[in-house]
Amino acid sequence: MTARLICVGASLLGVAVGSCLPVASDQQAEAKSDPVTVTNPAPNATPVAEVPLEIAINQFPSGYQGRWAKSLDDCPIDPDHSENVISLQGRLLKFHESAGTMTAGKRMTSKTIEAEFDFVGEGEKWTKSIGFEMSENRQKLTRTDQDSGIDYHYVRCPKLMAG
Structure with a gap:
C-alpha cells in the first residue's frame, strides 16, 4: 500500500x-x-x-519535456522559427509562432497523456485538445490533434537543444 x-x-x-x-x-x-x-x-x-492511470496533471511529465523535431536534422532550429519543431517545458507547448499553456491534463497511461491548452499567437487566442504518446524507447513522440484526429510524429532532440 x-x-x-x-x-x-x-x-x-x-x-x-x-x-x-x-x-x-x-x-x-x-x-x-x-x-x-x-x-x-x-x-x-x-x-x-x-x-491505465488516468491521473490529473498540470504540466508535462519529465520524460516528455524537451525539444522534439520531425527529424534529427531539424533539431538545431528554434521552435519559434520552424513548423517542424516543438518544445515541451513545464506547462508550455511551443509551436511555430504560437505557444500553448496547459490548463488541464490527464496522464492516461504510462506512455500517453491528453491535455487542454490555451494558445496565443499571431494576435489570436484559442483552445485546443491534444494527445501525446511516447514510444517504448522514449525517443519518439506522436502528437494528436483531438479535433481533427491528425497525428504528427517527432523524434527527441539531444539534451543540449532541450528548450
Whole structure:
C-alpha cells in the first residue's frame, strides 16, 4: 500500500519512480480486470504492460519535456522559427509562432497523456485538445490533434537543444 501511495504521489508530481513501472508478474494475473496492452515486445525480453492511470496533471511529465523535431536534422532550429519543431517545458507547448499553456491534463497511461491548452499567437487566442504518446524507447513522440484526429510524429532532440 505504501509503494502505491509513493507511485501515485510521484505521478502527480510528474516524477518517474522505477518501482512504479509495471513488471510482468503474478500481480498482473490478479489485475486482469483492467485492460493491459503489450506492444512490440523485444525478443527474449519480459513484456512491459501498458497500465491505465488516468491521473490529473498540470504540466508535462519529465520524460516528455524537451525539444522534439520531425527529424534529427531539424533539431538545431528554434521552435519559434520552424513548423517542424516543438518544445515541451513545464506547462508550455511551443509551436511555430504560437505557444500553448496547459490548463488541464490527464496522464492516461504510462506512455500517453491528453491535455487542454490555451494558445496565443499571431494576435489570436484559442483552445485546443491534444494527445501525446511516447514510444517504448522514449525517443519518439506522436502528437494528436483531438479535433481533427491528425497525428504528427517527432523524434527527441539531444539534451543540449532541450528548450
